[in-house]
Amino acid sequence: MREQTELGGTFTLPGTSINLYRIGYGAMQLAGPQVWGPPRDVNAAIAVLREAIASGVNHIDTSDYYGPHVTNQIIKQALHPYPAGLVIVTKLGARRGQDKSWIHALSRQELSDGVHDNLRNLGIDRLDVVNLRVGGVLEPAEGSIEEPLTALVELKRQGLIAHIGLSNVTPRQLVEAQRITEIVCVQNFYNVAHRNDDEFIDALARQGIAYVPFFPLGGFTPLQSSVVDRVAASMQATPMQVALAWLLQRSPNILLIPGTSSLEHLHENLRAAALELPTTAISELNEIEKSVAKGQ
Numbered sequence: 001m002r003e004q005t006e007l008g009g010t011f012t013l014p015g016t017s018i019n020l021y022r023i024g025y026g027a028m029q030l031a032g033p034q035v036w037g038p039p040r041d042v043n044a045a046i047a048v049l050r051e052a053i054a055s056g057v058n059h060i061d062t063s064d065y066y067g068p069h070v071t072n073q074i075i076k077q078a079l080h081p082y083p084a085g086l087v088i089v090t091k092l093g094a095r096r097g098q099d100k101s102w103i104h105a106l107s108r109q110e111l112s113d114g115v116h117d118n119l120r121n122l123g124i125d126r127l128d129v130v131n132l133r134v135g136g137v138l139e140p141a142e143g144s145i146e147e148p149l150t151a152l153v154e155l156k157r158q159g160l161i162a163h164i165g166l167s168n169v170t171p172r173q174l175v176e177a178q179r180i181t182e183i184v185c186v187q188n189f190y191n192v193a194h195r196n197d198d199e200f201i202d203a204l205a206r207q208g209i210a211y212v213p214f215f216p217l218g219g220f221t222p223l224q225s226s227v228v229d230r231v232a233a234s235m236q237a238t239p240m241q242v243a244l245a246w247l248l249q250r251s252p253n254i255l256l257i258p259g260t261s262s263l264e265h266l267h268e269n270l271r272a273a274a275l276e277l278p279t280t281a282i283s284e285l286n287e288i289e290k291s292v293a294k295g296q
């Protein structure tokens with residue numbers, strides 16, 4: 001492994017020997033527009049994946065419903081046979097409609113089909129970590145997740161999944177899940193300008209569970225904030241590096257999966273690990289929350 005300081009240091013998923021660098025890579029942007037079909041330039045997508053691995057990244061976040069199938073197929077084309085230590089985290093619980101919509105796919109049959117689609121398209125025998133994705137497109141919705149989670153645990157018993165995480169969940173759903181199985185990570189919407197999960201993150205940190213924010217840079221419409229711009233300018237960094245550095249400093253259990261289809265952005269994002277935000281910058285960035293809350 002590289003130096004602890006590189007890629008933000010490491011975090012071990014609870015109850016496992018999986019040691020992940022805190023800066024990983026989110027693969028959703030490798031599919032075509034609206035996460036549908038192939039990208040304009042498959043070779044460019046392959047180059048980004050290979051460069052991420054060459055730079056030391058050992059955590060890729062994906063799903064077979066990106067494309068659908070396309071993103072996983074590109075990961076396989078770029079990286080198979082996979083280097084030792086690479087952990088591919090995927091998601092189950094959704095499928096795509098012909099109109100490109102995102103539809104729940106949480107029945108026993110759909111979850112089983114989803115596992116086999118992931119295994120086939122990634123070219124592996126067992127999935128390292130599967131996040132059960134419930135709730136809405138962006139936010140969680142309360143309600144029992146016992147049925148789909150029990151079906152996923154059965155697939156784990158069959159040896160098709162090594163570890164289970166959750167996505168788009170509430171603290172109450174985590175408690176319910178932990179009565180059923182061990183949860184190693186939670187993936188919810190969170191970034192410097194969207195902080196609904198502040199208390200949840202702290203509670204997960206106390207339990208040693210990883211929190212992996214999706215849309216760490218704002219997602220399809222990357223973050224735009226005069227406060228982030230100001231802090232970035234004062235530190236000779238870019239706004240995206242400030243957004244990522246803020247997350248790394250927010251809590252040691254936060255793991256990053258910024259998505260990009262650009263080699264230049266990939267390098268820029270990885271370099272965020274070297275950026276140490278002083279407390280004055282953190283206080284300034286905390287003002288964003290207040291202005292968002294006031295609707296400014």
Ligand SMILES: NC(=O)c1ccc[n+]([C@@H]2O[C@H](COP(=O)([O-])OP(=O)(O)OC[C@H]3O[C@@H](n4cnc5c(N)ncnc54)[C@H](OP(=O)(O)O)[C@@H]3O)[C@@H](O)[C@H]2O)c1
Nearest residue numbers: 026027028061214215216217218219240258259260261265
């Ligand atoms: N669990 C869930 O429900 C869920 C939902 C959404 C996403 N995810 C996961 O989270 C990962 C991250 O989300 P995401 O990729 O959608 O959003 P993101 O990481 O917040 O942002 C990606 C966007 O930022 C741009 N970008 C990246 N680096 C940049 C830089 N240095 N400077 C300027 N722009 C930059 C990208 O464009 P370029 O390609 O031009 O760089 C892209 O438009 C996904 O890959 C996916 O695996 C999970």
